[in-house]
Amino acid sequence: MKRIITFFLMAALALSAFSLDVYAQNSRSERQERRRQNHENWLNDMQEFNARSKEEKRAESLADSLAGVQARLAIENHSFVLQADNVSFKRGPVGYVNPTTNFIAVQGDRAVVQVVSNTMAAGPNGIGGVTLDGSISGFKVREGKKGKVTYSFDVIGTGIHAQVQIHLRPSTNRASATVTQNFDSMSLNLQGEVFPYEESAIFEGKSR
Numbered sequence: 001m002k003r004i005i006t007f008f009l010m011a012a013l014a015l016s017a018f019s020l021d022v023y024a025q026n027s028r029s030e031r032q033e034r035r036r037q038n039h040e041n042w043l044n045d046m047q048e049f050n051a052r053s054k055e056e057k058r059a060e061s062l063a064d065s066l067a068g069v070q071a072r073l074a075i076e077n078h079s080f081v082l083q084a085d086n087v088s089f090k091r092g093p094v095g096y097v098n099p100t101t102n103f104i105a106v107q108g109d110r111a112v113v114q115v116v117s118n119t120m121a122a123g124p125n126g127i128g129g130v131t132l133d134g135s136i137s138g139f140k141v142r143e144g145k146k147g148k149v150t151y152s153f154d155v156i157g158t159g160i161h162a163q164v165q166i167h168l169r170p171s172t173n174r175a176s177a178t179v180t181q182n183f184d185s186m187s188l189n190l191q192g193e194v195f196p197y198e199e200s201a202i203f204e205g206k207s208r
Helices: 002-076
Strands: 079-089 103-107 110-116 129-143 149-156 161-168 174-181 187-196
Touching: 002 079, 002 149, 002 161, 002 187, 079 174, 103 187, 110 149, 110 161
Parallel strands: none
Antiparallel strands: 079 103, 079 187, 103 110, 110 129, 129 149, 149 161, 161 174, 174 187
């Protein structure tokens, strides 16, 4: 009788151990399957993300190219605005400014150069800076290496007698400009985006 009881106890223990081992194996298999599934899901998500990123980059590149073509046509048609987001004087620090009030605008034979401080409340133009306008002459175009184009012209008016150079980057409407006064060689540097005049958003102060 004792042998029978012992046998059943041993059998029960063996069965329990077997059940635990099977459970452990099943749990391990389930964990491995979950990890595999999670890894596959991550790979799929990364593929979708990369595909979207490539599409977005292509769309951005196309938008930049179109903006660059528009900017070039606008400059050559003498109907454009370079809205500056940063301004600096020769050997001076760079100041980040409002593109609405800091710009070089050309429409037909008239040009306006306006610089407005972020801190001044008034100024000669009534909005915290200086607005100079005049007539343009001597318009020239020079194409450089790697698609960079330089436009230069003179602006002559009551408060300004300067040469303007605009360097348009290839495949974009980003540009830098230098305005150099002819009588004292003082120069002003602006960087920003070029837009067709009718698509620009600027606020012009009182001219000198």
